[in-house]
Structures are given as C-alpha cells and as structure tokens.
Amino acid sequence: MDLWIKELNPAQREAVCHTEGPLLILAGAGSGKTRVLTYRIAKLLQSGVCPYHILAVTFTNKAAQEMKERVSGLIGPEAERIWVATFHATCARILRVDGGFLGLDRNFVIYDTQDQLIVVREVLRELNLSENNFNPRAVLATISKAKNELIGPQEYEQQAADFWS
Ligand SMILES: Nc1ncnc2c1ncn2[C@@H]1O[C@H](COP(=O)(O)OP(=O)(O)O)[C@@H](O)[C@H]1O
Numbered sequence: 001m002d003l004w005i006k007e008l009n010p011a012q013r014e015a016v017c018h019t020e021g022p023l024l025i026l027a028g029a030g031s032g033k034t035r036v037l038t039y040r041i042a043k044l045l046q047s048g049v050c051p052y053h054i055l056a057v058t059f060t061n062k063a064a065q066e067m068k069e070r071v072s073g074l075i076g077p078e079a080e081r082i083w084v085a086t087f088h089a090t091c092a093r094i095l096r097v098d099g100g101f102l103g104l105d106r107n108f109v110i111y112d113t114q115d116q117l118i119v120v121r122e123v124l125r126e127l128n129l130s131e132n133n134f135n136p137r138a139v140l141a142t143i144s145k146a147k148n149e150l151i152g153p154q155e156y157e158q159q160a161a162d163f164w165s
C-alpha cells in the first residue's frame with residue numbers, strides 16, 4: 001500500500017479506501033475527519049479519477065480554504081482543478097457555466113438582503129402601496145416562501161386569493 005496510507009488509523013483507512021456507493025462518517029471534532037476527506041481525494045486522483053469530477057462541499061468558506069490547502073499539500077497543484085467550495089459557491093458556479101439552459105444570463109447578480117429590500121421598497125413605491133400596510137420584510141418573506149415551494153410568479157398570481165397576495 002502507498003506510503004501515505006500509513007498516516008491513517010484503521011478506521012480512516014477503511015473510509016479512504018471505500019470507493020463504491022455512499023459512505024457516512026460521524027466523528028467528533030479533531031478526530032481526523034478532514035484528514036479522511038483529503039486523503040480520500042488524493043486516493044481518487046491517484047486511481048485515475050479526473051480532478052474536475054471530484055466535488056467537495058463544505059459549510060463555510062474557511063473550511064473550503066482549509067480543505068484546498070490540505071489537498072494541495074498532499075497532491076500538489078493538481079488540487080486546483082478539484083471542485084472545493086461551499087454549497088452556495090458551488091451552485092453559483094454551476095449556474096454561471098450552465099445557467100443559460102435555464103434562461104439565466106451568465107453575468108447574473110446575486111442580491112443580498114439589503115439589495116432585496118431596496119428593490120421591494122422601489123416596487124411598493126411604484127405600485128403606490130404603503131410600507132405601513134406592506135412591510136418590505138414581510139413581502140420578501142412571502143416571496144421566499146413561494147420560492148421554497150417552487151411557486152413561480154405566474155403560478156403565484158393564479159393562486160392569489162386575497163389582496164395581500
Ligand atoms: N491518523 C492520524 N495520525 C496522526 N495525526 C492525525 C491522524 N488523523 C488526523 N491527524 C491530525 O489530527 C488533527 C485533526 O485532524 P482533522 O482531520 O483536522 O480532524 P477533524 O476534521 O475531524 O476535526 C490534524 O492536525 C491532523 O493532521
């Protein structure tokens with residue numbers, strides 16, 4: 001077995017060498033999970049998997065950065081071609097590349113909470129609706145809820161049964 005495999009304990013080795021089907025690892029902080037993931041990536045590359053066929057999703061940007069650095073340290077510059085990013089960054093990247101199939105401009109802009117409030121306030125002004133009756137944050141929450149339920153503008157309009165909607 002490869003030299004670096006020696007740097008893993010038996011449970012880690014088992015996880016790194018698992019190749020077919022999904023694998024769930026539950027372990028405490030500092031117990032060696034990230035080491036498993038980085039060595040697993042190295043092992044996949046070594047066995048001939050294309051770097052850009054590997055996707056590592058992390059919860060925070062900081063964790064993504066750490067993961068990138070640790071994989072680079074292990075396998076060198078080839079690590080640059082692996083997808084390592086947060087869930088949001090990964091989805092944004094996919095949409096920048098292939099969003100055209102959904103009718104998205106590849107230069108789309110992502111509005112943060114502040115941008116969203118500005119737009120809703122503008123819309124309310126245009127519609128002559130008072131912010132006292134239509135709280136912009138409540139409007140945003142309603143839009144967000146519809147999006148979570150995959151209800152688009154046209155469908156929402158058809159379902160709208162009261163004045164607020
Ligand atoms: N089998 C091992 N032998 C020696 N050191 C290890 C081993 N596994 C992990 N470590 C080290 O222990 C520390 C914590 O490991 P890490 O993979 O970051 O844990 P986690 O992601 O679970 O918090 C790191 O410094 C890592 O290099």
Ligand SMILES: [Mg+2]
Nearest residue numbers: 030033034035
């Ligand atoms: Mg970790």
